[in-house]
Amino acid sequence: MYALAVENLSVAYDKKTVLENACVTVPQGHLAAIIGPNGAGKSTFLKAILNQLPNKVGKVEILGKAFEPKSLVVGYVPQRNAVDWGFPTNALDIVLMGRYGHMGLLKRPSKQDKLIAQQALASVGMQDFAERSIGQLSGGQQQRVFLARALAQNADIYFLDEPFAGVDAATEKTIIDILKALKVQGKSIFVVHHDLQTVKEYFDYTILLNKTILASGATEDVFTPEQLQKTYGGKLFMMQHV
């Protein structure tokens, strides 16, 4: 069974097609980068997989099943700028949302849920900020809290949209170490990523996307100058580092 199987996925916004016939299968247990230029459709690809876009056509299976919004199996960390940070809630409550699907009918967090949420906050180095309003956290701290929420959910497959955007080197290291640890546990992780210089170091699997999936597979096979040229065209100026 594949972690992700996508067949002929297409998405249009206002009749403009931004994703066309994307096809990819990814085995379980990989830490996979999704890369491609700005506007290539990477966020759209994630949102379509997670059934957030009404105008999608095609077939998507996550661990052999169609995505269900209440699924506990799938954890999602959206792009930071897609989140309403004015929402009046504190960091611990955000992380507790990751436990929501695990709670009983009354949706009241148990002691165990609170403990798991606190542990998740601690694992991203944010234990001292549990009571802080999310609007009063720095960008990197917000990113850590959202990662903690996904960790508290204890999902099997994770989708993260640019988790390293605007974070400092220490936060980036914290995040990548956590993602690598998830992979060691056999989980599957998909990360929209922009920094081509760290792809080989961070990811064992790479998906190249520009309006459709251009290539996917083991990073050493896919992350080649030829494939990157195909994906980025003339816009690629970092070829010498590849």
Ligand SMILES: Nc1ncnc2c1ncn2[C@@H]1O[C@H](COP(=O)(O)OP(=O)(O)OP(=O)(O)O)[C@@H](O)[C@H]1O
């Ligand atoms: N809600 C929307 N309505 C209309 N067009 C949209 C919408 N969201 C995205 N687009 C367009 O779809 C295309 C793909 O956008 P998307 O955000 O998926 O790209 P991306 O690869 O994630 O880009 P980036 O690397 O800049 O984050 C872009 O041309 C964008 O302008």
